[in-house]
Amino acid sequence: MNSDNVKKGPERAPNRSLFYALGYTPEELDRPLIGVVSAYSEIVPGHMNLDKLAQAVKDGVRMAGGTPILIPAIGVCDGIAMGHVGMKYSLASRELICDSVETMYMAHQLDGLVLVPNCDKIVPGMVMAAVRMDVPAIVCSGGPMLAGRYGGEEVSLSKMFEAVGAYKAGLINDEQLEDCTCNCCPGCGSCSGMYTANSMNCLCEAIGIALPGNGTVPAVYSKRLQLAKHAGMAIMDLVKRGVTARQIINERSIRNALTCDMALGCSTNTVLHLLAIAQEAGCPIDLNLFNEISAKTPNLCHLA
Known part of the structure; x- marks a missing residue:
């Protein structure tokens, strides 16, 4: 296990002592350590329910034999930040989120990640980190607002x-x-409408890094908690099989996501984010691919 770097052998006794200070037991340290990266806060409607969702993810990880470790992430509410200087911080926050997820994973040598975002820049920021590091990861978003x-x-x-x-x-x-x-x-959830958050949460399914329902099960439904538990269980399967983010997100799956993007008529901001995700995944794309797929993919529906 990757986490053996911080918990195994006499040289890592000081490291283990700090895990024990946190209340972890030797039995828990014998299991894979899974980072549950939650963007929970009390300033973003799409994130106000992520504490409960992250707990459900942790339950799923434990059920499947892992040790979940909650890690925080920031998140800007684009709606509240709109119309004043705050909007200048929104896109920049994506890079901060990406860097912070990488920092926490690498510094503590975890074995896998369940990413629990929901809104505009948080979803792509977390996915960018997963493919940059090429580690086992799965997305479980907070779900759309009613x-x-x-x-x-x-x-x-x-x-x-x-x-x-x-x-x-x-x-x-x-x-x-x-x-x-x-x-x-x-109430809670990513703003209803095919805006960036709901678009990216749907595209996470199409690109393969989220379970079915990630983009569509409403935030307030119990099925969202069930989805979170299944995500927690699924990351343990990915860790066991050694399936990493770049094995999921590659040129083929990015084309699939682009096709889904055109069919659903997603937010134009998906261009910014898919380009960045592809770059981090080591298979960069350009705008010509968007035009190519757009030319042959019908817009099937208008979602709100």
């Missing part, structure tokens, strides 16, 4: 932007704007 309700219909965050325009045009009043504001985003 639709809101306004004016008697189901709405997504797009309606909120439209409402601002309608208010400025004098088409709705203060009370109607407040009604939309209070009911557009009903």
Whole structure:
């Protein structure tokens, strides 16, 4: 095991003493050490449920014979950061996330990773780290937000932007704007709509680094917790078989993800992120491939 570098032999007795200080037992240290990288925080709606999801992942890891270790990751809410200087920090945060995941994995010599992100730059940032290091990894996102309700219909965050325009045009009043504001985003999850977060969570399935349902099971459904437990169990199988991120994410699977991207009509930000993921995976692509696949792939549906 990779983690033997920090826990086996007399030379690593000081290292082991620090694991014991954390409360780990010799039995736990005999198992693979799995990093559960959670972007949980109280500032991002898509991340406010990740504490429970990460716990479910840890349960799955334990059920399959591993020792889960929770590791934090930052995350910017693009919606809250929008419209002011904060937006300058959003894309840059992707590189910070990637670097921090690499740092925590390599510094502590873990055996595998379950990545628990949900929003725009966090998903690609974590995936970039997995393929950069080429280690066993699986993504389990927090899931999409349920639709809101306004004016008697189901709405997504797009309606909120439209409402601002309608208010400025004098088409709705203060009370109607407040009604939309209070009911557009009903709870936890990545903003409903085929924005970057939901796009990348769907593409994680298509590219092969997430289980089926990763992009579509709503954040508040119990099936999301079940998915997390299965992800925890799945990483143990990947570690046992020595399957690493670059064996999953390669030129063929990236083409598959691009095709899915065009079929679903995903966010244009997926261009930024798939280019970066491909670069880190050692199989760089360019915009010509996007054009090639777009020319022969029908847009099958409009998702919100």
